[in-house]
Amino acid sequence: MAGPVHPRKRPTQADVARLAKVSPAVVSAVVNGRTAGGVRVGDTTAARVEEAIQQLGYVPNIAARNLAGGRSNIIGLFTYEALFPMEAMSFYHPFLLGVEEAVEDLDCHLLLFTGSHVDGRRRAIYKNGVNTLQLADGAVIVGQAEDRAELTTLLREGFPAVFIGRRELTGIEASYAAADYSTATRRLVERISALGHRRIARLHGGSGHESIVDRDTGFTAARTLLADRLDAADVFVTPNAAAVTELVPRLVEQGYTCLITDDCERAVDACAAAEALGRSVPGDLSVAALSEFSFTPTDRDFTTVVTPGRDMGTAAIRLLADILDNPSDRSPRRTVIECGIRDGDTLAAPRG
Amino acid sequence: MAGPVHPRKRPTQADVARLAKVSPAVVSAVVNGRTAGGVRVGDTTAARVEEAIQQLGYVPNIAARNLAGGRSNIIGLFTYEALFPMEAMSFYHPFLLGVEEAVEDLDCHLLLFTGSHVDGRRRAIYKNGVNTLQLADGAVIVGQAEDRAELTTLLREGFPAVFIGRRELTGIEASYAAADYSTATRRLVERISALGHRRIARLHGGSGHESIVDRDTGFTAARTLLADRLDAADVFVTPNAAAVTELVPRLVEQGYTCLITDDCERAVDACAAAEALGRSVPGDLSVAALSEFSFTPTDRDFTTVVTPGRDMGTAAIRLLADILDNPSDRSPRRTVIECGIRDGDTLAAPRG
DNA sequence: ACCCTTTGATAAAGCGCATCATCTGATGGC
DNA sequence: GCCATCAGATGATGCGCTTTATCAAAGGGT
Incomplete structure (x- = not known):
């Protein structure tokens, strides 16, 4: 019942062909669903080949298959x-x-x-x-x-x-x-607006990546659509935590009531900055992120756009x-x- | 500067060889660091080949390379x-x-x-x-x-x-x-003993997997080593949560002060059972697990054996x-x- | 001058597979 | 009963590469 132990070399199509007493072409055809490559194989022959394959434990060699033009799956x-x-x-x-x-x-x-x-x-x-x-x-x-x-x-x-x-x-x-991300960003801004916010600030990480550009597009679209229900929807570039920390007090002073960050990392920073001013989130200031992603676990449960990963x-x-x-x-x-x-x-x- | 878009067919070693007026073997040698495969190439020839490679944008075909070479890496x-x-x-x-x-x-x-x-x-x-x-x-x-x-x-x-x-x-x-796991289990029991526990119960899931057998070995070894410092170190088979729930009261009654489970899942069950009796963990009863693994997040921070995954x-x-x-x-x-x-x-x- | 070694290069043999062009019988239409 | 048809199978070819065996020519020692 046990096959050969430690075969020196992997069996090839030729080995199978020899054992099944058919040509290599037939083996190939059987392996790749019959009739493949214009070669037809009868049921009994196919069975014999399968049997030989079984017996030798033959498996196609990917490299060879690729070389010959086939696919490797x-x-x-x-x-x-x-x-x-x-x-x-x-x-x-x-x-x-x-x-x-x-x-x-x-x-x-x-x-x-x-x-x-x-x-x-x-x-x-x-x-x-x-x-x-x-x-x-x-x-x-x-x-x-x-x-x-x-x-x-x-x-x-x-x-x-x-x-x-x-x-x-x-x-x-x-x-x-x-x-x-474009639509999602627009919807998020719409939701924020619907809550009654009229001064919204977007804290932009400064990346030019497509995924961010899409968010830019959505933000701009929302601003246009909601022009009469918004007093301000501005974009500020905050590439790092320090920039956020520095910016937030000014925004609060200028009457912004909602901050939108690129990701949860910056959202955390924004919350920290707000709280340092004695403002609570979301009581005094709302915060949302355009990505649920965060390298580090966050304690807050942010409102975010969710990527359908x-x-x-x-x-x-x-x-x-x-x-x-x-x-x-x-x-x-x-x-x-x-x-x-x-x-x-x-x-x-x-x-x- | 831009290469050909969608080249119908990629240039091969032969193409390079032809352009550089050398044999394919030389191209192969140049590509794989000279002197590879027992073929030596002079500096000037090598330069000529490199030039041709550059010019054609030649890239070796991995499938062919693997086929010829044996291993696929x-x-x-x-x-x-x-x-x-x-x-x-x-x-x-x-x-x-x-x-x-x-x-x-x-x-x-x-x-x-x-x-x-x-x-x-x-x-x-x-x-x-x-x-x-x-x-x-x-x-x-x-x-x-x-x-x-x-x-x-x-x-x-x-x-x-x-x-x-x-x-x-x-x-x-x-x-x-x-x-x-054997040594780890023994060390854990030793630590428990060192804390003063004299009646220890092991709640065994009943698996016969090698990883569990190893823990069995360690537990037995500890029991032998600590024979004079332990009044009891017994094994109870508790294949599921219900079994744990049912067993724990009896163990508490019999004066066991420390329970060791296979994993955190059962440890959670054990804690629950203890608390249902009005006993606190670890105040009244200590609990440890022989694996840190848990399908579901646990709220407690169990003392466990840690697999060096x-x-x-x-x-x-x-x-x-x-x-x-x-x-x-x-x-x-x-x-x-x-x-x-x-x-x-x-x-x-x-x-x- | 001779032989031996070293350097530089070549041709050819596969690696294992898919596929194409053939070839052989058996079947079937009429 | 004869030619066309087709299911069933074969052998050969080549994919692009590495490697082995081979060889020509260039030193180098004596």
């Missing part, structure tokens, strides 16, 4: 940073959840590109000018820190890649599964699958997914 | 359950952290085997009797729910695999990176790397790693 996931450190996980986890799910549905495996360092500790797609992602049929790319030039090259090459999050690269149209993950894989199934269609695949808004306890009607 | 990670659901993450995360780190050091990639379902939703290594893990050079296997028969077959086959956690399979010696992960990968580098050595590789003990607030000296 491996989908890659690339991130410029390590995936599993605690701080990273809090960001990546929802995406991973969705990706794993979708990849599982496709009956594919997931390849994490961990060993793609170029010299220092930084990951890179191209190593010695070699596109390491080629190991997979295609790849999903997620994360914030990134090398745009490299990504542009990747797409130029025609490599099947889908981003999680919107990306605009110069000279080439990228495929992505993105969150609709899991859905973005599954959507990205689906887009990638579509690209792989229809390689002749070179057009970019895009999905934009609605965001939620989580009602925390940092948003209330303004005093008086 | 892909290390597999297999789990019988999905990796990223919230509950699973709390268990897998530390291991993943270590694995990613070590794989990164090896300059390998990590392949997550997700699409290996046999019929229902359950994952399996063998699909149609075929070992799907062979896509990778070797694999690390982690998790609790498992198919021992399948694992035995896997090792019999000689597939390079390392377990995270001790495994004893019939008829074959497995490689693993394990935690030293990250270290086990890196150790497992190192062992695997050793197997891959020395395939002729068929002996099992094993690493046993010391556990920590986390001091929570559920353990105190017994009253009076």
